[in-house]
Amino acid sequence: MPEKENQPLLTKEHFDLKGRDYMYRALIENMSEGALVLSKQHTVVYSNKHFAALTGFDLQRIIGSNFKTLLREGDAAAFSKSISDALNHQAYCQLQLLTKNKETIPAIASISSFIVEDKTYFSIIISDISLQKKIEEGLENQVAAHSLEIAAANRRLSEINNELRSANQILDNFVHAVAHDLRAPVANLKMIEEMSEKAPDEHKIKLFQKVRENINILDTTLKGLVQIIETQDKKEINRPEIDIIKIVKEVLFNMSARIKAKNATVTIKKETGEKINHVEGYIRSVVRNMVSNALKYSMPGRPPELKITLKKEKEYFVLSFSDNGIGIDLKKHGGNIFKPFQRFSSNEKGMGIGLHISNAMVSRNNGFIKVKSEPEKGTSFRVYLKEYES
Secondary structure (H helix, E strand, O other): OOOOOOOOOOOOOHHHHHHHHHHHHHHHHHOOOOOEEEEEEEEEEOOOOHHHHHHHHHHHHHHHOEEEHEOOHHHHHHHHHHHHHHHOEEEEEEEEEEEOOEEEEEEEEEEEEEEOOOOEEEEEEEOOOOHHHHHHHHHHHHHHHHHHHHHHHHHHHHHHHHHHHHHHOOOOOOOHHHHHHHHHHHHHHHHHHHHHHHOHHHHHHHHHHHHHHHHHHHHHHHHHHHHHHHHHHOOOOOEEEEEEHHHHHHHHHHHHHHHHHHHOOEEEEEEEOOOEEHHHHHHHHHHHHHHOOOOOOOOOOOEEEEEEEEEEEEEEEEEEEEOOOOOHHHHHHHHOOOOOOOOOOOOOOOOHHHHHHHHHHHHHOEEEEEEEEEEEEEEEEEEEEEEOOO
């Protein structure tokens, strides 16, 4: 028989004890949260179907069990405290529920106490917060990713600051070089110009030769400045698995005529077979400059002896060059060893930029060079090469 229009949805019988109990159960069973009733001993006396579906256990397994057996072991103490708090007021706690598949589900439990026939029971509403956790984890991952990006940006900023400091140092060196190496030949040229106006014709040829000499000095100095600029500005690509000793032997082969002319003896000692990830051109240039200096500044009357050694010290490849040459007075010149256009002997001509360029190449990847030397006893350069990241 069809229902009559405007018939009340709720009748008087719905509000008697039996009706209210039916509606309450219908409400609990259709909740989107898990609902439980526990005894004071934490025994589950009631569970709705949603909680059973959430954990994957049958109702027969849940009802009659101790609720703590459905929790991750570490959460039992926190749950017991929340139960105690619920005797006085509504309590909340975050739990990890165990599932039939031995997984865990993050949840929030809302706990209230009530009394039936002088016995205390606890009603627990379980809210699954898996989605919320995933969102939080996603946000945390985003924050972590941004933190890594910021850290990388800070590292790059630090590198740029170091490059700027290095550039400023190079600029200072340039100013010093210009003031020191260009002033003298320019002053000489001005003096020659003044002298040439009054000098007789037979003397002007000698003055012209002096002009040529000073122009050559200017040209050499300017070439050195250009070479330094090109070295600083050049972007080399590092290569993995570089055999340092192989490069040393190739440089020695190319310089064999000079070595023979000096009657020099060169020995090589390799204490590590490891290869380095570095810029091959830098290593080749450093070896060439070191060997060239050992030949150039040899002790008169004493055949040059150069010992080249390669070994590994922690994160550095240490390439040593020890000679028996004229040496350097480090007390007097130690602070200027790696400055450009510095010459510590008048015996040989040169631009005085080899050590500066070598040091610049090595220090680009946080390497460095150590020097030990005594006048008339020889010099030892220890080049600490640090690998580039792959």
